[in-house]
Structures are given as structure tokens and as C-alpha cells.
Amino acid sequence: MIKLSSIEKSYKTGSQSLKVLKGLDCHIKKGEMVAIMGSSGSGKSTLLNILGLLDGYDSGEYLLAGESMMGLNERNAAKYRSRFLGFVFQSFNLVGFKTAMENVALPLYYQGVSRKERNKRALDYLKKVGLLDWAEHLPNQLSGGQKQRVAIARALVGKPKVILADEPTGALDSKTSYEVMGLLRELNNEGITMVVVTHEQDIAEMCDRIIKLHDGQIANV
Amino acid sequence: MFNRDTWLEIAHTVLSHSLRTALTGVSIALGVFILVVMQGLGFGLQNGVENQFADDAVNSIWVQAGRTQLAYKGNQANKQVKIRENDVEALFAEMDTVYAFSRRIRKWGVQMEHGDQVGSYAVRGVDPDHQMLENTKITHGRYISQRDVDEQTKVVVLGQTIIDEVYQGENPLGTHLTVGGVLFSVVGTFNDPASRWENKMAVVPYSTAKKLFRGGRDKVDQVILGTGDMKIEKTITLTDRLLGWMKERKSVHPEDARGVWMENNNEEYQKYQNIFLGIELFIWGIGLLTLLAGAVGVANILAIAVKERTKEIGVRKALGATSISIVGLVIQESLSLMLVSGCLGLVLGVGLLEVVSPYVDHEYFQNPQVDFRIALVALGILSVVGVLSGIGPAVRAVSIRPVEALRDE
Numbered sequence: 001m002i003k004l005s006s007i008e009k010s011y012k013t014g015s016q017s018l019k020v021l022k023g024l025d026c027h028i029k030k031g032e033m034v035a036i037m038g039s040s041g042s043g044k045s046t047l048l049n050i051l052g053l054l055d056g057y058d059s060g061e062y063l064l065a066g067e068s069m070m071g072l073n074e075r076n077a078a079k080y081r082s083r084f085l086g087f088v089f090q091s092f093n094l095v096g097f098k099t100a101m102e103n104v105a106l107p108l109y110y111q112g113v114s115r116k117e118r119n120k121r122a123l124d125y126l127k128k129v130g131l132l133d134w135a136e137h138l139p140n141q142l143s144g145g146q147k148q149r150v151a152i153a154r155a156l157v158g159k160p161k162v163i164l165a166d167e168p169t170g171a172l173d174s175k176t177s178y179e180v181m182g183l184l185r186e187l188n189n190e191g192i193t194m195v196v197v198t199h200e201q202d203i204a205e206m207c208d209r210i211i212k213l214h215d216g217q218i219a220n221v
Numbered sequence: 222m223f224n225r226d227t228w229l230e231i232a233h234t235v236l237s238h239s240l241r242t243a244l245t246g247v248s249i250a251l252g253v254f255i256l257v258v259m260q261g262l263g264f265g266l267q268n269g270v271e272n273q274f275a276d277d278a279v280n281s282i283w284v285q286a287g288r289t290q291l292a293y294k295g296n297q298a299n300k301q302v303k304i305r306e307n308d309v310e311a312l313f314a315e316m317d318t319v320y321a322f323s324r325r326i327r328k329w330g331v332q333m334e335h336g337d338q339v340g341s342y343a344v345r346g347v348d349p350d351h352q353m354l355e356n357t358k359i360t361h362g363r364y365i366s367q368r369d370v371d372e373q374t375k376v377v378v379l380g381q382t383i384i385d386e387v388y389q390g391e392n393p394l395g396t397h398l399t400v401g402g403v404l405f406s407v408v409g410t411f412n413d414p415a416s417r418w419e420n421k422m423a424v425v426p427y428s429t430a431k432k433l434f435r436g437g438r439d440k441v442d443q444v445i446l447g448t449g450d451m452k453i454e455k456t457i458t459l460t461d462r463l464l465g466w467m468k469e470r471k472s473v474h475p476e477d478a479r480g481v482w483m484e485n486n487n488e489e490y491q492k493y494q495n496i497f498l499g500i501e502l503f504i505w506g507i508g509l510l511t512l513l514a515g516a517v518g519v520a521n522i523l524a525i526a527v528k529e530r531t532k533e534i535g536v537r538k539a540l541g542a543t544s545i546s547i548v549g550l551v552i553q554e555s556l557s558l559m560l561v562s563g564c565l566g567l568v569l570g571v572g573l574l575e576v577v578s579p580y581v582d583h584e585y586f587q588n589p590q591v592d593f594r595i596a597l598v599a600l601g602i603l604s605v606v607g608v609l610s611g612i613g614p615a616v617r618a619v620s621i622r623p624v625e626a627l628r629d630e
Contacts, residue, residue: 097237
């Protein structure tokens, strides 16, 4: 599903160039649930940026579902994002002034789905994560675990092939963390490839495989 | 881009940040309001003064005599200068072309009787061109003709006030009116809304007035000269030349401002036109700067809003929003805020002027209203400013790297 070969990426800070990813190779198969670990500065977020098509890379090759992602323009990146990828974030990043249902429906808005259809599908996914009764609530009326479940529903609503979860349990207590991981695992069992970035060993161990990043390279596959 | 969903999205964003929206809206509405009200006041002033000029023809030079201030050629100061009929004829000979002219004499407090109604009004003796030079609007009948002046006919043209008071609704045309004990035929009526004085006048031929009300004395109160389509610069040099010539003829010191004086309406009007141009520029300047201040406020608030919404915009991008849709969102938000609050300011400003207008009636201030075109220009400027002030924040919004915005490390 995801194939990275010799990915290099450097950032310019003033006159200096900082090389963050130094020839990274990695292969994530369809239906796999993979954890990415690494200390801060290891290139985790850069890798996630690139995987999520939110940033480009300097050299190497990134194949997403067999298609090259080299030199995508904004519009195409947005198109692939909404077609293939779903995002789950540490701090949920729900839009504060939109209800749970509207938050879930947001990706469909950018896909040009009609309002009625959007809301219908959003409700389906809220039901899937067990929050149908909370559809009309604003994010600040929900608990952390509920917010993350809304965020997962939002990641799912565009029917992605891959879900990229950036510290999905970072802001949750351990009980809720396990529930969320359970939900992600359940979705993975339905065939969605899952990439979880985390620094918690126990969370990582709930995945099929751990990829460790160290200094911009894969330390141990 | 302008579909229902986009508008819902904008309405949603705008309404869920009510304080921010209200502050921005107020600053814009205030800017437009001030622009509109100032324009209205400027127009009121202009209308008022132009109305003053509507009293007399703009293209005219007025010649008058008074008491001298300076001794000259053996004459003491404080001597009353009199313009004689032969002076007027010599004056005409001095001019290359006489486009129009009227001599003018006046007698105050002349008793006028019709039936059992009596009143005391002024009589004015004039030449036929006086109608044009004084901007008199004939409502019925005719004005004094050259034949009237030549033959000293006893005809009178009455101002509206006399008609109202002496005739009380009766049609005065064709009737007879006793003016200072002499029977006159009423041949015409006029109404001069710009001048309350004029309407209390009975206008008769110059020659008749001279004979009956001035005892045949050869003294012209005023001479009015029409300048036709002469250029303003030419009328100024003409006035200067005629004044010098006239002072010399009447033995008035060249520096004397009172003995003989001429007023060039062309020049006066031009002066006011220049003043109005100045006022207009000033008003636009202030209005535009106020709008600009409002726009800077909007840009500022939008910039803060974008900062505040960094995460939200990051999320939107991660969820499939393109840069264009984000820029569109911010600019459309800015534009709609501008236009809605701008229209509000416009309506309030125009409304205030509409409400106040009927109560304002001063000689120099009338009809304070805003030209529709100015309202459109203001809206146009607002739209441009709305887009411009949205661009900065929008570009910022687009340059946000989603994952960085979304991580909370």
C-alpha cells in the first residue's frame, strides 16, 4: 500500500540546510497495522507529513497504492488525500464551532458531496463509533475519548485506504487509550491500513509491526 | 465557489465568532457611514450656495456706485457718485459686445391697491434683459418688453408675494393695479423661489419708473451686464478694464473701493466652484481614509483570526481542502463582512440624511443628499478593499504546514 524508497528531505533554516530524512526505505502492506516510533527529532513528523501528502520530498520514491507521489501539485495532493487518506491527531483537532456531525461531514464537503448526503453518511460513521446520540453536540461538550472517536469517524467518512494516526492516544488516559486502539484495530480488521505514530511502547505493541526511526533512518524493522 | 454550501460555511464561521465579526463590521459600517454623511453635508452646502447663485445669472457683471472713500481730482472724500444714463451708454461703447444689459432703479414703500386690498411694496424699473440677468421665472403672461421701455407704458409684472397678498387667489393677469396712485395693467407674474426679496417686487419699465417714481431724475442704481458665453478669464480682464475706465470717468480714485464697484458673478461663481472642489476632495479624502482605517482593521482582525484558526485551517487542509478553497474562504469571508457591514453603514447614513433633510432649510445649506453613484463607488471601493485586506491573511493561511499546525509539541 505504501512504499518508500530512499526518501530524502531537508529543511532550509536560514543559510543552513538541515537534512531530516536520510534515505528512508519502508514498505507497509495493505491491511497492515504499523506503529512508527522514534524520539523527537528523529524525523517522525516529517515522515508523517510526507506520508500524508502535506509536504513534498526531495528525492526517492513514494508509491501510494501503486501511484507515484513525486512532485504533486496542491490540487492533486488534496485529491489523493481525500481519496486515500484519513487523519487522526493527538489533540483531535475537531473544528470547535461545528457539531460532531458537521465535523465528521467536513471531508465530504471538500469532496463536493451534497449536504444531505454528507450528513447522512456522517451519522452512519458516528453510529459506527458509538456516538450517534452525540451527533448534535459541540466538541467541548464531549470527553477526550469521545472527541477522538469523532475524529476517527471523520477520518473514516471519506472511505480511506490508509489511516494516519499521529499520537492518537497521546491526550487520553490509559483506559480510553485502549478503547481507541481497540477501535482502530477493529477498523484495521475491516481492511484499512493503519499507520500509528506513537512514543508509547504499550500502544506500539498493539500493532502488527513497529518501525523505529533514528536520525532520519529506519533503525530496526 | 459561490454555492450554497460555501455560503453556509461562511455564515457558520462568521456567526460563531460574533465578537470578532461585530468589531470588524462596526469599523467598516462606521467608515461608510461617515463617508456618506460627510458627502451629504458637502452636497447640502453646495446645494445651498448654488441656490444663492440661482438668484442671478452667473454670467453677469454688476455695476454700482456709492460714496467715495478717497479724495481725488479736487473732490472731497465721501462724495456720492451717481451713474447717469450717458455713463451707461459710454460704458456700452467701451465694451466690444453688449450681450445683454439692464439698468435698474428702485423705489421702496410704494402703495399698491386692487379692489379693497392695499399693500406697500417695492417698485423696480428695468430693461427687458433684466428677466434673464436676474433669473426671473415668469409664471404667467409676459415680462417688460423693449416697446414698454421705449413708450413708457404703464405695465407691471408682479412677484408672487404681492399676488398672494393683494389678489388673494384672484387671477391678476389683465387686471388693473394702482401703483403709487397711477393705474397700471398687470401683464405678467413671476415667482423667484431663491429670493424672498424679489417676490415682493413689482417690475415696471425703466423709463416709466424713472418718470413716475423718481421724478425723472437721471440716476441709475445699478447696471447689469450680461457676458454671454465669454470665458471667465476674459470677463475678469473686462471687469478690470471697465472698472478702471469707469473710475476715471467718474473721477474716483483708482484705489477707491466704494465710489464705483463692479461684481463679476463669473468670478464669484468660479471661486465657489473651486472651494467646492476643495471641499469635495477633502470629504473624499477623509471618507477614504476612514474606509482605509476600517480596512486595515479588517485585515488586522482577519490576520488574528487566521492565526487563531491555524489549527482549523490545518485540519481543513488535512481533510482535503485545497489552497484555493482556503484562500476563497478567507477572502469571501472578508468580502461578505465588508459588503454587509458596508451596506449597513450606507443604509444608516442615507437614512439619517433622509430623516434630517426635511428639517434642514438654511440659505446656505439645503437638501443634504447622497448621489446614488457615490453610494455605488463606496461599495465598489469596499469590495476592492475587502478582497485586498483578505489576501494577506489568506496567503498566510495557505502557507501553514498542516502537520506542524496540528502537532502540539
